[in-house]
Amino acid sequence: MTPSRSEPLTCETALERLDAAWLDPLPEEPVDADLLAAREHLQECSACWVKWEASRAADQRIAEVMQSVSVPTSLREQLLTQTVADATRVGHERKLHRRAWWVSVTAMLLVSFAGGSWLWQALQPRRVSMQLLCDQTPLTSVELTKVSDLSELPPLPATWSRVKGLRVPEPPCWFTPPKTRDAVGWFIFELKTGRAPAIRGVLLVIRQANVSDPPAELIARPSWSGYTQRGGKPASVAGWSERGVVYLCFVPGEPAALESVLRATAPTSA
Numbered sequence: 372m373t374p375s376r377s378e379p380l381t382c383e384t385a386l387e388r389l390d391a392a393w394l395d396p397l398p399e400e401p402v403d404a405d406l407l408a409a410r411e412h413l414q415e416c417s418a419c420w421v422k423w424e425a426s427r428a429a430d431q432r433i434a435e436v437m438q439s440v441s442v443p444t445s446l447r448e449q450l451l452t453q454t455v456a457d458a459t460r461v462g463h464e465r466k467l468h469r470r471a472w473w474v475s476v477t478a479m480l481l482v483s484f485a486g487g488s489w490l491w492q493a494l495q496p497r498r499v500s501m502q503l504l505c506d507q508t509p510l511t512s513v514e515l516t517k518v519s520d521l522s523e524l525p526p527l528p529a530t531w532s533r534v535k536g537l538r539v540p541e542p543p544c545w546f547t548p549p550k551t552r553d554a555v556g557w558f559i560f561e562l563k564t565g566r567a568p569a570i571r572g573v574l575l576v577i578r579q580a581n582v583s584d585p586p587a588e589l590i591a592r593p594s595w596s597g598y599t600q601r602g603g604k605p606a607s608v609a610g611w612s613e614r615g616v617v618y619l620c621f622v623p624g625e626p627a628a629l630e631s632v633l634r635a636t637a638p639t640s641a
């Protein structure tokens with residue numbers, strides 16, 4: 372039964388009609404009299420207006436969530452085909468509501484990938500590579516956040532607290548590598564041995580689970596070594612794992628200074 376213009380829609384009918392229409396109508400979708408009447412009802416009935424806005428906001432949130440997750444191309448194509456099919460059906464039969472469509476798409480996403488690696492990976496924290504840490508770690512604390520709760524930091528290497536002449540002259544900081552969520556502990560250290568000038572460097576402390584390619588466990592000496600530059604000046608880097616934590620030790624200059632630090636802090640010498 373199609374209500375005539377003189378016969379106002381009930382709230383329920385108006386909302387049903389609006390819900391069955393697309394937010395952006397298909398080119399061939401006719402805007403018929405009862406859809407127009409439903410829209411008019413919305414302008415005049417504040418109760419329906421509030422409900423309608425709330426449901427639009429909910430749809431928008433679902434859309435944003437779906438857009439923020441990267442979907443493999445093959446699935447995107449599959450979804451597109453499905454969407455066109457649904458849209459055609461809605462256009463002709465006006466039975467499948469937009470809400471039902473969203474629910475079916477979301478359910479399909481979850482069902483298709485619940486057992487696969489894609490969803491699992493999408494939910495994992497982003498892990499960083501040793502090379503990225505080597506390239507991106509700042510060697511001054513200028514733009515870093517000071518650590519306010521020291522208990523949140525992973526521990527320093529086991530031998531470091533036992534080495535004479537090794538100290539941490541500044542409060543530790545947090546460094547958040549690009550494209551990651553989790554902050555990494557960042558320490559300045561200073562090693563003074565004998566009469567030689569003190570060696571200053573940076574020690575990065577990060578949980579092993581957050582590193583995509585953690586180096587081997589430290590036995591005698593670090594298994595990972597690298598080289599980087601800051602402001603045109605070289606820095607030597609060594610990396611190792613210890614009890615679930617990855618350490619990267621940066622010492623500006625040629626590898627000799629870094630070697631002195633590694634010798635002083637090696638498990639065999641401490």
Ligand SMILES: [Zn+2]
Nearest residue numbers: 382416418419
């Ligand atoms: Zn109403």
